[in-house]
Amino acid sequence: MITLYDFPSGLPNNCISPYVWRVRFALNIKGIKHQTVWVEFPEIEKRFKELGIPPSEILPDGTPRYTVPAIHDASTNTLISDSIKIVEYLDQTYPETPRVIAPGTAILNATLEWAFRTTIFTMYPLLAPNVVAHMNPVASQKYQARFESRVNMSLQEFKNDETLHEKLWKGAEDAFTVANSWFKTSDGKESLGPWIMGGDVSFSDLIIGSGLAYIAACSGEESEEWRKFGNWNNGRWKGFWEKMKPYAQVH
Numbered sequence: 001m002i003t004l005y006d007f008p009s010g011l012p013n014n015c016i017s018p019y020v021w022r023v024r025f026a027l028n029i030k031g032i033k034h035q036t037v038w039v040e041f042p043e044i045e046k047r048f049k050e051l052g053i054p055p056s057e058i059l060p061d062g063t064p065r066y067t068v069p070a071i072h073d074a075s076t077n078t079l080i081s082d083s084i085k086i087v088e089y090l091d092q093t094y095p096e097t098p099r100v101i102a103p104g105t106a107i108l109n110a111t112l113e114w115a116f117r118t119t120i121f122t123m124y125p126l127l128a129p130n131v132v133a134h135m136n137p138v139a140s141q142k143y144q145a146r147f148e149s150r151v152n153m154s155l156q157e158f159k160n161d162e163t164l165h166e167k168l169w170k171g172a173e174d175a176f177t178v179a180n181s182w183f184k185t186s187d188g189k190e191s192l193g194p195w196i197m198g199g200d201v202s203f204s205d206l207i208i209g210s211g212l213a214y215i216a217a218c219s220g221e222e223s224e225e226w227r228k229f230g231n232w233n234n235g236r237w238k239g240f241w242e243k244m245k246p247y248a249q250v251h
């Protein structure tokens, strides 16, 4: 049994982190039995140190960064953090299950990850206030403080600024329209077939799918925001998310 560590957002299916989504997708694609253990957002570092989970990154000043996702695999007694390392581990440790990272794609995936993270991040200011509204009070405070330092204004100021909202929505649509062009040939034909690498779902799809899962979870699929987003680029993103959904069960 694998334990998957995530933080609760308080939104309907709790999971918003795109990095955790990729690992969850990989576990579901592989059919590996797992359960999620929820660690409050401000508690991640403390709990992970107690559990012996390594940091996912060492910052340039030497500070270790503790992040979800992390897993504990009881069958091998292994603790790992960092989404790519976890999926690599799953591919190596469970070779009888569908391989998720196609051979030779590390650099291409790193490029896609950077490019799509930049795209997704255009939606962050539009989604974060809803997360702040749903998290438990202590976690919400931390999430709000981070949001305010990123947008350089108070949450209330941000909420009142309609001109800024319009500008952000326009910027996000433009960014997704650029991403939409990756999926087409120069004469406008569709390159997706049906997955990014062809016939089988792979880590590249998880990069895109996890970003979409983040937007779906933060906005809510019944929301006006999701409806607006879903209509962009002839429904490309909504369609991609629908394809990922069979792998999106939260255990």
Ligand SMILES: N[C@@H](CCC(=O)N[C@@H](CS)C(=O)NCC(=O)O)C(=O)O
Pocket: 017, 018, 019, 041, 044, 056, 057, 066, 067, 068, 069, 081, 082, 083, 084
């Ligand atoms: N490189 C890491 C990044 C993971 C990451 O940034 N996780 C965020 C949640 S989306 C986190 O745990 N943040 C905790 C914090 O900032 O305190 C991975 O791919 O797993």
